[in-house]
Amino acid sequence: MQSATSDQKTFPYAEWAPTAARAACSAASPSTRTRCASAVEREVEMGGVARAGAGYLHPNAAGEFVKDEKLAEQLKQNSSGLKPEELDLVLQKL
Secondary structure: OOOHHHHOOOOOEEEEEOOHHHOOEEOOOOOOOOEEEEEEEEEEEEOOEEEEEEEEEOHHHHHHHHOOOOHHHHHHHHOOOOOHHHHHHHHHHO
C-alpha cells in the first residue's frame, strides 16, 4: 500500500502545465503539455483554516515571489519530471 505522502513534492519545483492558466515558458513538445510552470509554496485558506499549498507561477514571477538566491538550485533538485533541456528553459526565465 502506498502512503499518502509519497505523491507529495518538495517546493519549489517545475512541471508541465496542460492549461494556459498555469502557463509559463513555451517549449516545443509533441504532447498536449506545451507549457511549464514553477510551483512554489504559498498559504491557502480552506474552510477558514490557512495551510500551505501550491501556487503555480511563470518562472519570472516565481523568482520575484520566492526571493531566494538558491531558487535555481532548488528547482534543479526538485523538478524530476522535466528533462534537463526542459528545465533549462525554466531556469533561463528566472
